Amino acid sequence: MNYSYVIVGAGLAGITMAERLAARHQKNILLIEKRNHIGGNVYDSYNEDGILIHNYGPHIFHTNNKEVFDYLSNFTEWIQYQHHVLSFVDGRLLPMPIGVETINRLYNLHLSVFEFAQFIEQQREKRTKIETSEDVALDKVGRDIYEKFFKNYTIKQWGTDPSELDTSVISRIPLRFNRDTRYFADQYQGMPRLGYTKMCENMLKSKHIHILLNTDYRDVLDGITYDTLIYTGPVDAFYQYKYGKLKYRSIDFKMETLDVASYQEAAVINYPNDYAFTRITEFKKLTGQTHAKTTIMKEYPCFKDEPYYPYPTKEWLAKYQQYEALMKKEKNVVFVGRLAEYKYYNMDAVVEKALKLAENL
Ligand code: FAD
Numbered sequence: 001m002n003y004s005y006v007i008v009g010a011g012l013a014g015i016t017m018a019e020r021l022a023a024r025h026q027k028n029i030l031l032i033e034k035r036n037h038i039g040g041n042v043y044d045s046y047n048e049d050g051i052l053i054h055n056y057g058p059h060i061f062h063t064n065n066k067e068v069f070d071y072l073s074n075f076t077e078w079i080q081y082q083h084h085v086l087s088f089v090d091g092r093l094l095p096m097p098i099g100v101e102t103i104n105r106l107y108n109l110h111l112s113v114f115e116f117a118q119f120i121e122q123q124r125e126k127r128t129k130i131e132t133s134e135d136v137a138l139d140k141v142g143r144d145i146y147e148k149f150f151k152n153y154t155i156k157q158w159g160t161d162p163s164e165l166d167t168s169v170i171s172r173i174p175l176r177f178n179r180d181t182r183y184f185a186d187q188y189q190g191m192p193r194l195g196y197t198k199m200c201e202n203m204l205k206s207k208h209i210h211i212l213l214n215t216d217y218r219d220v221l222d223g224i225t226y227d228t229l230i231y232t233g234p235v236d237a238f239y240q241y242k243y244g245k246l247k248y249r250s251i252d253f254k255m256e257t258l259d260v261a262s263y264q265e266a267a268v269i270n271y272p273n274d275y276a277f278t279r280i281t282e283f284k285k286l287t288g289q290t291h292a293k294t295t296i297m298k299e300y301p302c303f304k305d306e307p308y309y310p311y312p313t314k315e316w317l318a319k320y321q322q323y324e325a326l327m328k329k330e331k332n333v334v335f336v337g338r339l340a341e342y343k344y345y346n347m348d349a350v351v352e353k354a355l356k357l358a359e360n361l
């Protein structure tokens with residue numbers, strides 16, 4: 001069989017590449033996916049009770065990139081959802097990220113926004129060098145807030161201390177010098193009206209795209225000729241673990257459907273210090289669905305099974321660089337996505353990267 005492009009992985013990276021290349025070149029594309037569905041980790045589906053769930057953890061679309069938002073808007077309408085997260089600290093549910101409301105309720109204070117800035121300034125443990133996620137948090141908010149909201153959550157999430165992790169991890173969480181209690185402040189935020197899977201299906205409508213599910217590309221590649229291979233799977237597997245396996249963090253997702261209409265106060269509640277799970281998501285509060293029952297998901301981070309998160313410590317980022325040197329030498333292979341580039345990408349960043357690459361092919 002002969003294809004212009006073979007794409008490995010039907011996540012957002014592979015799907016965006018397929019859609020753009022089909023639209024621009026009208027050449028045959030083969031999209032190979034080892035799971036039994038498209039969408040990668042943004043896949044959502046209706047469970048046996050008819051509740052729309054995110055099978056691989058809560059996904060909230062948010063971006064400041066108009067091009068990415070406009071592009072995806074060709075394939076879905078949006079529910080105008082603004083994400084709020086609460087953190088269970090000292091027996092109370094407090095707004096996350098840290099802002100005036102969080103601190104006033106945590107310490108029973110009545111600070112204005114201006115006084116909050118002064119308060120934080122007093123709390124900070126200023127660092128001259130910011131080299132780890134612990135440095136980031138201590139420098140921004142000081143020890144007490146760090147220990148209550150970040151330290152133990154991060155240890156649970158990554159199985160290591162924040163002092164071992166790259167600055168990029170805790171830097172994902174902003175500190176808010178205003179009364180905005182939303183988790184994200186991006187200009188464009190929302191949930192695809194009919195879900196992510198439907199959006200992905202709409203992206204793959206071209207007759208030039210052929211999809212092969214339940215297939216590991218290594219089992220079929222020998223029988224296929226192609227001009228360019230686009231690879232979105234784990235990079236270490238691509239090179240048969242030549243430099244050893246890269247470390248990825250995984251998650252054990254535990255779902256429960258409860259015979260109540262509402263379970264918790266927010267779509268996501270984080271549990272930094274209590275229980276073995278990091279957070280509980282209640283899907284109806286993300287999707288806006290009405291239903292007499294509700295489904296919740298608890299996330300237990302672990303090292304087994306599926307790779308979800310590249311592991312952002314010095315050791316593993318350095319090992320990835322060994323693979324990166326090989327990747328740069330490839331002539332007809334393009335690497336893109338969270339697993340292939342070993343980067344803690346959000347959805348919008350993956351789409352942005354794929355759009356750029358597709359333009360140059
Ligand atoms: P993936 O979705 O992982 O797709 C790669 C695909 O390649 C997979 O389907 C895999 O099965 C396939 N594959 C691998 N090896 C092979 C092989 N040998 N042969 C064939 N197929 C193969 N981002 C946000 O913007 N907002 C959020 O709220 C958010 N929440 C998240 C929550 C969790 C728990 C996780 C894990 C991620 C979250 N993300 C979020 C990030 C988002 O999931 C990613 O940015 C995005 O899904 C990455 O797409 P991708 O195509 O790079 O990778």
Ligand code: UDP
Pocket residue numbers: 087096149150151153154157169170172173270272
């Ligand atoms: N984090 C934390 N406490 C929280 C939320 C997040 O310490 O209540 C840290 C933790 O290290 C986490 C990182 O910030 O891995 C990024 O959080 P985010 O919510 O972006 O994680 P994701 O949704 O990607 O799992």
